[in-house]
Amino acid sequence: MTGRLILQGNDAVALGAVKAGLDFFAGYPITPASEILHALVEYPGQVKVLQMEDEIASINACVGAALAGAKAMTATSGPGFSLMQEGIGLGHMVEAPLVIVDVQRVGPSTGMPTFGAQGDLLQCRWGSHGDYFPIVLYPNSVSEIYTQTIHAFNAAEESMSPVVLLTDGCLGHLFETAELVDVPLKTRTARPLGGGSRHFTSLTHAGDHPKATVPSAHQELIAALAAKTAGVAARYAFYEYLPVKGADTLLVAFGAASRAAYHFKGECAIFRPIRIFPMLEELAEIARGYRRVVVIEMNAGQYKLLVEALIHRPVGFIPLLGGAVRVSQIEEGLKKCLQEST
Amino acid sequence: MPARKYLRPERLPTYWCPGCGDGLVVKELAGAFGDLGMDASNTVLVSGIGCAARAPGYFLLESVHGLHGRAVPIAEGIKTARPELNVVIFSGDGDLLGIGCNHLVHASRRDTDLTVVLIDNQIYGMTGGQKSPTTALGVKTLTSPDGNTDRPVDCQALVKAHGSFYARATTFHLPLLGKALRAALTHRGFAVVDVRSQCPVNFGKRLGFKNAYEMLMHFKKAYRPVAGEVDRLGPGEIGITR
Amino acid sequence: MKKHFKVSIDRKLCKGCSLCAGFCPKGNLKFVDGELAFDGECTGCMLCVRYCPDMGITVEEVKP
Numbered sequence: 107m108t109g110r111l112i113l114q115g116n117d118a119v120a121l122g123a124v125k126a127g128l129d130f131f132a133g134y135p136i137t138p139a140s141e142i143l144h145a146l147v148e149y150p151g152q153v154k155v156l157q158m159e160d161e162i163a164s165i166n167a168c169v170g171a172a173l174a175g176a177k178a179m180t181a182t183s184g185p186g187f188s189l190m191q192e193g194i195g196l197g198h199m200v201e202a203p204l205v206i207v208d209v210q211r212v213g214p215s216t217g218m219p220t221f222g223a224q225g226d227l228l229q230c231r232w233g234s235h236g237d238y239f240p241i242v243l244y245p246n247s248v249s250e251i252y253t254q255t256i257h258a259f260n261a262a263e264e265s266m267s268p269v270v271l272l273t274d275g276c277l278g279h280l281f282e283t284a285e286l287v288d289v290p291l292k293t294r295t296a297r298p299l300g301g302g303s304r305h306f307t308s309l310t311h312a313g314d315h316p317k318a319t320v321p322s323a324h325q326e327l328i329a330a331l332a333a334k335t336a337g338v339a340a341r342y343a344f345y346e347y348l349p350v351k352g353a354d355t356l357l358v359a360f361g362a363a364s365r366a367a368y369h370f371k372g373e374c375a376i377f378r379p380i381r382i383f384p385m386l387e388e389l390a391e392i393a394r395g396y397r398r399v400v401v402i403e404m405n406a407g408q409y410k411l412l413v414e415a416l417i418h419r420p421v422g423f424i425p426l427l428g429g430a431v432r433v434s435q436i437e438e439g440l441k442k443c444l445q446e447s448t
Numbered sequence: 449m450p451a452r453k454y455l456r457p458e459r460l461p462t463y464w465c466p467g468c469g470d471g472l473v474v475k476e477l478a479g480a481f482g483d484l485g486m487d488a489s490n491t492v493l494v495s496g497i498g499c500a501a502r503a504p505g506y507f508l509l510e511s512v513h514g515l516h517g518r519a520v521p522i523a524e525g526i527k528t529a530r531p532e533l534n535v536v537i538f539s540g541d542g543d544l545l546g547i548g549c550n551h552l553v554h555a556s557r558r559d560t561d562l563t564v565v566l567i568d569n570q571i572y573g574m575t576g577g578q579k580s581p582t583t584a585l586g587v588k589t590l591t592s593p594d595g596n597t598d599r600p601v602d603c604q605a606l607v608k609a610h611g612s613f614y615a616r617a618t619t620f621h622l623p624l625l626g627k628a629l630r631a632a633l634t635h636r637g638f639a640v641v642d643v644r645s646q647c648p649v650n651f652g653k654r655l656g657f658k659n660a661y662e663m664l665m666h667f668k669k670a671y672r673p674v675a676g677e678v679d680r681l682g683p684g685e686i687g688i689t690r
Numbered sequence: 691m692k693k694h695f696k697v698s699i700d701r702k703l704c705k706g707c708s709l710c711a712g713f714c715p716k717g718n719l720k721f722v723d724g725e726l727a728f729d730g731e732c733t734g735c736m737l738c739v740r741y742c743p744d745m746g747i748t749v750e751e752v753k754p
Contacts, residue, residue, distance in 0.1 A: 129529060130525065130528065130529050132521075132525065154528050154529065156524065156525075156528055156558075158521065158554070159550050159551065159553075159554040160550065162518065162521070163518075163520075163521035163524075163550070163551055163554070164521075166514065166515065166518040166521035166522045166525065167521045167522065167524050167525035167528070168525060169514070169522055169525065170494070170512065170514075170521065170522035170523060170524065170525025170526040170527075170529070171525035171526065171528060171529035172525075173512060173526065174492075174525065174526040174529040174530045174533070175529065175530065176525075176529035176530075178525070178529070192515055193515065193518070196514055196515050196518075200512065200514075298530070299492050299510045299512070299526060299530070299533065300489060300490060300491075300492060300510055300530070300533055301489040301490075301510070302489075302510055303456070303508045303509060303510060304510050304511075305504065305505055305510075305511050305513065306511065306512045306513065307505070307512075307513040308497070308513060308514055308515055309513065316505065316513075455745075457745070460702075460703050460744065460745060461702065461703045461705065461744055461746075462743070462744060464743070465705075466705035466706055466707035467705075467707030467708070467709060467743065468707075468743055469743065470743070471742075471743025471744055471745070472741065472743045475740075475743075475745065622740055622741070648707070659707065659708050659709075659712075660707050660708070660709050660743075661708055661709050661711070661712030661713070662712075664709070664712070664741075665712075
């Protein structure tokens, strides 16, 4: 499907996934992500949909389906994403290509189910135990959700790993005119399960062999995973940079928060990472041209921490908490940041 | 033996303790594959974590050794994506009836065409001998020093509630185990073979059994084979249910 | 005619669990200095093979 449509973000995920060749979806109902499941049951004969007993089952079913050769996806929100973390680590360990959609809502815990948030950023990067190197994409419009969903599938196929597509409750339920622009698809090179004697194990391994007591095997495994994802991520270095003449402040924002940040594009430059992880080196380069860098995000300071680490200097911060995304709040926050740094 | 072609002798000796029942179940399953002439290229093994979960590594088949408790959903993903594959699960009592019990119940409801080989030794053996979901009442373990007070999970009741295939055997009654495995593998739909097995090192010794042989002799006395197919197996009965 | 069998123990695989020794109806499998050994006349019942969890015993018919 191509052309212009009025769609909500969650439907764009479903359309993008189908366009990307989705074969298998396993999920559990959760606000504000359920519409993705609802949309995908409308493709019988094309997408096999399992409504599982929980998100743990969903992610593990996706790992199984992916190893069996399917293009697999699950979709959830914070509480479910928390439950999936061990399974995401499994996906990285056995190199299962799949897409996890997290339509973020206010947390911790049950929080505010119907309100959008951006509190799962660090969980995307470090939520599972041990070392892994996920690719995470975060669009900010319904059109972009469609395209980035396809990119997420492509990145999963190329990296043979779980890729996270972040959205938020605001975008998931946002209806707007969407332009569906297609992206060429990547195909799998790995052989699907069956016909051989491979042993996929969650233990540290070298090839088919468990090496759970060999430090050098683990060091090699982690180095290989890191190199593999870094190489693939370089081909998905998506971001939006809106410079403005004379500006000395660079706003960093993504997802729903970036839509509010656009209000200030006349006075501040804006950098919007779409590839949230691995972090974009381009941001470090661009930030050098600004006296002040201010991160606006819908959490208590997650990406801000990482931006500071990336650009090696303190950054200003405007938290948008409790599902409220208000221009006035950003205005006040900016005023405070200006006072602090003058 | 024809079963050899399904195994990887080069991976021996096995990872398990002396006298462990897991090796016996591996051999019987390979035997059942041979008896049924199963296509190795079309058969996939899946397991979670625990001693029993190491079994797939000894088969010359494609296999997935996943997360603790999650063999069933991994297998459901495989089977749903590729219905032409025979998917067989190896699981232990902790894996299937403890951490993964939710998945067992729901896969049974969905009647996914899977064969689950449950190796039930009534103990968490790998982690040193803690009480498991199937440890009998009153039994002393590392974590029930005054005797277990938790009632054991009734696996038969859980899967028969949805009309799934259920059979029970022991590692003493190997011909019956073979028959149960063959019946489960040819059953279309969700099938569980519940195998009472021995953990001589981390359980039997605490119970006062000198070795694995004594534990098998105990199974011989404690379990009574039931002929034909029955609606339900009573306590201490082994056999195949309808 | 009476059949004859040769019993071989693979020392690399035997963990000394004694299941075979328990099941041998003739008591032909015994531990000598901590190591499993066969001594006696094998009837070819194959119980030791079937109950060895480690695939460590083979029994072959031999022509006299």
